[in-house]
Amino acid sequence: MAFVEIIKHTKIDFIGFRNKMFVLSAILVILGFIAFVMVSMGKANLSVDFTGGSQLHIKFSEKVSIGDLRKALIDGGLHDVQLQEVSGTHEFLIKTKLSDSEKGKVHEMVSRIITDRLGKKTFEVLASNMVGSSVGKELKKNAIIAIVISLICIVLYIAWRFNFLFGIAATIATFHDVLAVLGIFWILNREMNILFITALLTIAGYSLTDTVVVFDRIRENMAKMKSKTEFSSVINRSINEVLSRTLLTSITTLLAIGAILVFGGEVLFDFSFALFIGILIGTYSSIFVASPLVFLWRK
Amino acid sequence: MLKSLKLRFILVLLFIIISVIFCLPNVIEPQGAWKKYLPSDKIHLGLDLKGGMHLLLELDTEKLMQNMVDRKFNTLKDAMIRDGIRFLGIDRRDTTISVFLRAEQKEKLYNLVGKEFSDLKAGGTKTEGDSIRVEFLMPEKEVAAIKDNAVGQALETIRNRIDQFGVTEPVIVKQGDNQILVQLPGIKDPERALELIGRTAQLEFKLVDEENMSRYTGGAIPDGSEVLTMRIRNRETGIVTTSPIVLKKQTLITGELLTDARVRIGGEFGNEPYVALEFNSEGARIFDKVTGENVGKRLAIILDNTVYSAPVIRERISGGKASITGSFTMDEAKDLAIVLRAGALPAPVKVVQNITIGPTLGQDSIRKGVRAAIFGGLLVVAFMIFYYRYSGVIANLALLLNLLYLLGVFTALKATMTLPGIAGIILTIGMGVDSNVLIFERIREELRLGKTVRAAIDGGYAKAWVTIFDSHITTLITTFVLFIFGTGPIKGFAVTLSIGIIVNLFTAVFGSKTIFDWILTKYKPRSLSI
Numbered sequence: 001m002a003f004v005e006i007i008k009h010t011k012i013d014f015i016g017f018r019n020k021m022f023v024l025s026a027i028l029v030i031l032g033f034i035a036f037v038m039v040s041m042g043k044a045n046l047s048v049d050f051t052g053g054s055q056l057h058i059k060f061s062e063k064v065s066i067g068d069l070r071k072a073l074i075d076g077g078l079h080d081v082q083l084q085e086v087s088g089t090h091e092f093l094i095k096t097k098l099s100d101s102e103k104g105k106v107h108e109m110v111s112r113i114i115t116d117r118l119g120k121k122t123f124e125v126l127a128s129n130m131v132g133s134s135v136g137k138e139l140k141k142n143a144i145i146a147i148v149i150s151l152i153c154i155v156l157y158i159a160w161r162f163n164f165l166f167g168i169a170a171t172i173a174t175f176h177d178v179l180a181v182l183g184i185f186w187i188l189n190r191e192m193n194i195l196f197i198t199a200l201l202t203i204a205g206y207s208l209t210d211t212v213v214v215f216d217r218i219r220e221n222m223a224k225m226k227s228k229t230e231f232s233s234v235i236n237r238s239i240n241e242v243l244s245r246t247l248l249t250s251i252t253t254l255l256a257i258g259a260i261l262v263f264g265g266e267v268l269f270d271f272s273f274a275l276f277i278g279i280l281i282g283t284y285s286s287i288f289v290a291s292p293l294v295f296l297w298r299k
Numbered sequence: 300m301l302k303s304l305k306l307r308f309i310l311v312l313l314f315i316i317i318s319v320i321f322c323l324p325n326v327i328e329p330q331g332a333w334k335k336y337l338p339s340d341k342i343h344l345g346l347d348l349k350g351g352m353h354l355l356l357e358l359d360t361e362k363l364m365q366n367m368v369d370r371k372f373n374t375l376k377d378a379m380i381r382d383g384i385r386f387l388g389i390d391r392r393d394t395t396i397s398v399f400l401r402a403e404q405k406e407k408l409y410n411l412v413g414k415e416f417s418d419l420k421a422g423g424t425k426t427e428g429d430s431i432r433v434e435f436l437m438p439e440k441e442v443a444a445i446k447d448n449a450v451g452q453a454l455e456t457i458r459n460r461i462d463q464f465g466v467t468e469p470v471i472v473k474q475g476d477n478q479i480l481v482q483l484p485g486i487k488d489p490e491r492a493l494e495l496i497g498r499t500a501q502l503e504f505k506l507v508d509e510e511n512m513s514r515y516t517g518g519a520i521p522d523g524s525e526v527l528t529m530r531i532r533n534r535e536t537g538i539v540t541t542s543p544i545v546l547k548k549q550t551l552i553t554g555e556l557l558t559d560a561r562v563r564i565g566g567e568f569g570n571e572p573y574v575a576l577e578f579n580s581e582g583a584r585i586f587d588k589v590t591g592e593n594v595g596k597r598l599a600i601i602l603d604n605t606v607y608s609a610p611v612i613r614e615r616i617s618g619g620k621a622s623i624t625g626s627f628t629m630d631e632a633k634d635l636a637i638v639l640r641a642g643a644l645p646a647p648v649k650v651v652q653n654i655t656i657g658p659t660l661g662q663d664s665i666r667k668g669v670r671a672a673i674f675g676g677l678l679v680v681a682f683m684i685f686y687y688r689y690s691g692v693i694a695n696l697a698l699l700l701n702l703l704y705l706l707g708v709f710t711a712l713k714a715t716m717t718l719p720g721i722a723g724i725i726l727t728i729g730m731g732v733d734s735n736v737l738i739f740e741r742i743r744e745e746l747r748l749g750k751t752v753r754a755a756i757d758g759g760y761a762k763a764w765v766t767i768f769d770s771h772i773t774t775l776i777t778t779f780v781l782f783i784f785g786t787g788p789i790k791g792f793a794v795t796l797s798i799g800i801i802v803n804l805f806t807a808v809f810g811s812k813t814i815f816d817w818i819l820t821k822y823k824p825r826s827l828s829i
Contacts, residue, residue, distance in 0.1 A: 003743055003829065004686050057660065100650055107655075126660040132651035135355060146784035153776045161769055195719060198781060198789050202726070202796070205777035209730075209770035213737065216766040245740045248686065249733040252679045256729030259675030260722055265667035267347075268722055275726070 006247060010240045015232040018292040025176055025289055028281070032179025035186035044186055047193030050140045052133030053097040054106040057126040058114075060090040064121055069094075069114075076113030086266045091126065093266075100130050143197045150201055151175070154208055162215055165297055170211045173290035177207040181278045190270055199274035206253070207282030210246060211290045217242050218291065231298050235291050243287070250283040304820060307813045314805075315700070318707025325710065342710050343468075344484075345717035347788055348665050350658035351484035352492060356648040358453050358477045360446045363646035364394060367445060368437065371419065372396055375435075378415060384408055387430050395422065395436040402431055409433075446477065449645040454479050457496055459641035464495055464634075478651070489655045491630065499603045499647045500638035502554030504589070505546045507597035507609050512545040523548050527599075529606035530625065537628075544606050546599050551589050556582030560639035562632045563622070572632035573624040574639065583619025591615035600625075602635070603647075668721035675725050676702075683732055687739055689828035694735035697811040701731050704802040709795065717791030727799030733770070734807035738763040739829055752827045756815050760808065767808060771800050 038044050048055045066085050069092060073081045082095040098106050107128050114123060151171060159167030178200050185192060217238040225234055257279065260272035324339050346353050372391045379386055379398070384407050388399040396419070398408060405424070412419055418441050422434035437445075450473055457479060458471045470482035486492050508524040520526060529544040559577040564570055578586055590598070590612050599609040600623050607625040627635065680698070683691035705727065709716070742759030750758060775797055782793035818824065 004688070006686075059659075100653065124659070125655075125657065127656040128653070129655075130650070130653040132357075132649070134357075135651045142784050146780050149784075150777045150780035153780065154773055157772060157776060194785075194789060198719060198785065198792055201777045201781055202792075205774040206730070208773040208777075209733070212769045212773055213766050216769060241744070242740075245736050248736045248740075249730070252682060252732050252736070253726070253729035255678040255682060256675035256725050259671045259678060260725055263667055263671035263674055264722070265664060267664060267718055268668070268671075271719070271722060 005244065006251075007244055010243055012236070012240060012243075014236055014239045014287060015292055015295055017288065018295070021288040021292070025180075025285070028180035028183060029176055031183030031187065032176075032181075033183075035183045036179065038186060039182070039192065045189050045191045047191050047196075048095060048129055048131045048136070049194045050136045050143075050192070051097065052099055052131050052136040053095065054099055054128065054130045055096075056094045056107060056110055056128045058092055058094065058110075059124050059126050060092075061122045061124075063090055064092075064118065066092070068118065072117035073110070073113055076109075076117060078110070078113065091266070099132050106130060139194065143194070146197070147178070147201060147204075150204065154204070158208075158212070158215075161212075162219060166215050166294060169290050169293040169297070170208060170215065172293060173211050173285040174204050174207050176285050176289050177203055177278060177281045180281045181274055184277055185274060190273070193270070195268075195271040196274055199271050199278060202275060203278030203282055206279055207285055210249075210282055210286035213242055213245065214239055214286050214291055215294075218294070232295055235295050239287055239291055246283055246286065250279055253279055304813070304816050307809070308817070311700070311810055311813055314704060314707075318703045321707040321711045322703070325706075338711070340710060340713060342706075343713060343715045344661070344665075345715045345720070345788060345791055346482060346484055346654070346656055346661075347718045348661045348716065349484045350486075350656045350661040351482065352486050352489045352656075353652070353654040354481040354483075354493065354496065354650060355474070355652035356453075356457075356479045356481060356497070357651045358450055358479070358645070359647045359649060360449065360477050363446065363449050364437075364442060366646065368394055368396065371416070371437075375412075375416065375419075378411055379408070382407065382411055384411065394442060395434055398433045398435070399427070399430050400433070401429070402426075405431065405433060450477055450479065453644045453646070453648065456642050456644055457481060460495055460637055461492075463637045463641060464492065466492070479648070485658065491634065493650065493653070495634050495638060497648055497650055498638050498644075500554065500641075500643045501603055502557070502639060502643065503550045503601045504552040504586075505548070505550055505599050505601060506589075506593060507599050508545040508547050509596060515543065515545050517543070520545060527601065527604055527606050529599075529609065532625065532627075544599065544609065546601075546606070551598075552578070552582060552585050554639060554643050556585070557639060558582075560636045562629070562636045571624065572627055572629050573622050574627075574632055574636050576621045576623065576639070578619035578621070580619070583617070586619055586621065587615060587617045664718050665721075668718060668725075672721065672725050672728070676728050679728055679732060683735075687735075687829050690739055690742075693811050693814050694732055694739070694807075696814060697735060697806045698728065698731055700806040700810050701727065701799065701803050704806060705795070705799050708798050708802065712794075712798075714794045714798075715791055716795075717788040719788045720791030720795045723792045723795030723799065726796060727803070730774075731799065731803045731807065734763070734767045734803060735811060737766055738808070738811070742827070742829055746827065746829070752824055753819055755827070756812075756819070760812055764808065767804070771804050774800050 035044065039046065042051065066083055070081065070083050073083075073094065078096055078098070080097050084093040084095070086092065094110060096106060100106055107125065107130070111125065114121070151174065154174065155167045155171045158170045181200060181203060185196065218235055221234050221238050254276065257272050257275050260268050261276060264272055321338055323337065324341050368391055372389070375396060375398075376389055384400070384404050386398050386400040386404065386408075390397045390399070400408065409421065412421065412435060416435070418437060419435040420438045422436045424434070425432045454471060454473055461469050461471065461481070461483070466483045466486060468484055470480065472480050474480045481496060483489075483492055511520055511524050515526070524545055525548050526543050526545055528541040530539055530541055532539045556578050557576055558579045561575050562572055563575045564572050594612050594614060597609045597611050599606045601607070607623055610624075623635070680695045683694050685691070687694060702724070705724065738759050741763045742755050745755035745758040778793045778797040778800065781789055782797065785793055
């Protein structure tokens with residue numbers, strides 16, 4: 001019987017690669033740790049959701065250069081302003097650490113500056129987001145609690161369904177993915193907002209699903225192959241058996257996310273970007289991180 | 300799994316019908332007699348899709364306690380004077396009020412407090428020279444109750460204001476200890492709404508301190524007076540300026556005694572909007588007394604520590620009617636009447652979060668989201684057919700069922716769709732075929748082992764089931780946590796993704812197996828296109 005196959009029967013020695021892959025993973029994880037420390041210190045491109053401050057999304061009726069807008073805003077007294085142009089449109093995202101106070105509303109201040117200094121250009125405020133710093137702290141705390149709790153729940157579930165060793169390996173692989181995406185986002189200086197946290201948790205869930213599928217097969221093959229066989233070949237065989245499934249699911253999911261990436265617009269771009277790299281890394285980790293870890297400990 | 304193919308078919312069909320019925324209002328409005336029997340709820344759109352304002356307000360409970368203790372302080376002082384308790388001094392710090400007096404007056408004071416100030420607890424006493432200091436404090440339980448009460452009261456007041464302002468489907472809920480979340484979908488004039496909601500609206504009447512006013516130059520003023528700013532609006536240009544005004548500190552009448560406030564047109568200048576006030580009987584009595592005793596003096600009308608007008612009292616005013624003129628615009632007068640009718644907030648509120656989304660951005664987001672969903676869906680569908688041929692078609696049917704049920708459940712649950720929610724649906728499309736991929740790969744393995752088509756399909760489903768179940772549970776755990784800790788848009792994501800996952804368990808396994816079994820029974824194929 002003939003099937004369409006992206007990969008034919010593979011007999012790849014995944015366990016044999018483990019050292020090279022561990023180096024790669026170590027780099028990703030270290031990067032992630034650095035990013036985590038930087039994020040905790042506030043030295044990252046955090047959204048106003050976490051830092052407190054204001055973000056305005058404005059649309060001009062005609063072309064305005066980002067340089068002119070920046071100059072106008074800085075001259076108008078917004079010294080810490082960060083600007084981002086929405087490509088292909090006359091839209092800008094304006095970010096500042098200022099939040100509304102008794103002295104005035106940031107929204108009004110920006111509108112006034114633009115009217116005063118770029119007078120002829122008409123504009124519309126599409127969206128604004130003002131967050132007091134106390135709320136930001138609360139959100140940051142909640143985000144961390146959410147990540148920790150879901151990871152704990154998942155470890156407990158895996159530990160119960162498989163055994164503790166598998167649970168730990170799966171958790172490390174999941175942490176690996178979350179940290180790697182965090183690190184990549186940090187290096188690329190992309191903005192981290194609440195949607196990014198959501199993406200991280202989704203990635204954790206996805207990566208775990210992938211890992212569970214591989215572990216499931218290892219468990220099945222362990223029962224089948226008895227203790228005579230080398231553990232490394234049990235793992236290798238299991239990964240090879242589920243390899244096409246792992247790749248296929250990644251492909252379909254990446255196709256869907258790719259559609260959001262291309263068509264979803266500015267708001268969803270970073271979110272889908274995080275998911276995209278997260279799924280790539282999650283696929284990689286279930287093959288090259290989780291299973292080799294189990295092998296190392298069982299040896 | 301159910302043995303009878305017919306029963307399984309009926310079940311799948313039944314769910315299709317139910318989903319279609321729930322989804323229908325999103326496409327066409329039910330008409331006539333149908334209206335009565337069919338659900339009519341559309342999918343609720345979140346603020347990010349519909350446009351609107353999301354506010355998180357924080358009640359200044361410190362200020363509240365300060366006001367509370369201030370009031371207690373004043374009434375205690377008045378009561379001691381009334382009862383002839385001779386005290387040497389009275390002082391307050393935080394929630395503690397200290398009275399200095401001679402020892403023989405102590406009994407009397409305790410009696411008074413015991414009788415009339417049940418919410419004050421006697422603290423310590425201390426002898427200082429020939430006098431003693433007696434402390435009274437508000438018990439912590441009392442303080443907590445006051446705070447809690449105040450948040451509830453503020454929530455009611457804000458709800459009242461919003462109702463009178465006229466916003467459809469507002470969300471007004473308490474959050475945490477002292478915060479109130481307000482969501483106003485589709486609001487046209489967010490600035491004005493914010494002004495209306497955030498205003499404390501503490502209305503007070505105080506006498507102008509004419510004596511000190513005339514010689515006020517910006518320096519110190521006597522203890523019983525205070526300086527506030529007065530708002531003056533130029534009738535021709537509409538420009539608002541301010542100037543200081545000296546008032547007697549004592550509040551004569553407050554907004555609590557109002558029964559009504561309405562916008563009227565007329566007054567001194569003929570066609571100006573002003574706010575007509577009506578007091579209850581107690582308010583009318585006090586107003587009558589105050590105006591009677593102070594003819595010729597100016598009475599300042601103060602809203603949130605800003606003087607709006609200070610007309611001269613020409614004669615005694617009975618009947619409990621008054622008006623606030625201040626050359627308002629029509630909208631200003633309308634909003635002022637609303638806040639006065641709805642009552643004052645027990646303490647000032649601070650806006651700690653304000654997300655405002657214009658309607659154009661929301662529509663744009665929906666358009667882009669739907670386009671991404673369609674494109675992503677088509678890619679996945681095409682890929683599945685390319686890779687699994689006819690079996691891919693079956694997986695796609697299962698995927699279609701998945702989406703239909705998902706939308707049905709989503710509409711039926713009256714959940715709120717957000718932009719991340721749309722992303723959740725698209726993600727469901729990508730991840731949803733995973734179950735079928737797992738099953739099909741298993742079936743291929745079985746076929747390679749030389750099993751018959753039926754045996755391979757049954758084996759594939761049975762073996763893949765454990766894996767599918769485990770993987771669904773792990774994803775559900777994360778979405779569950781997201782649902783609990785997430786706010787607005789994130790909740791939408793968690794809801795769509797978790798419904799998608801649960802529905803997927805049914806459609807991808809039960810649904811697709813039913814189709815396979817039907818084909819097997821009907822056509823008895825020798826080989827399988829997979």
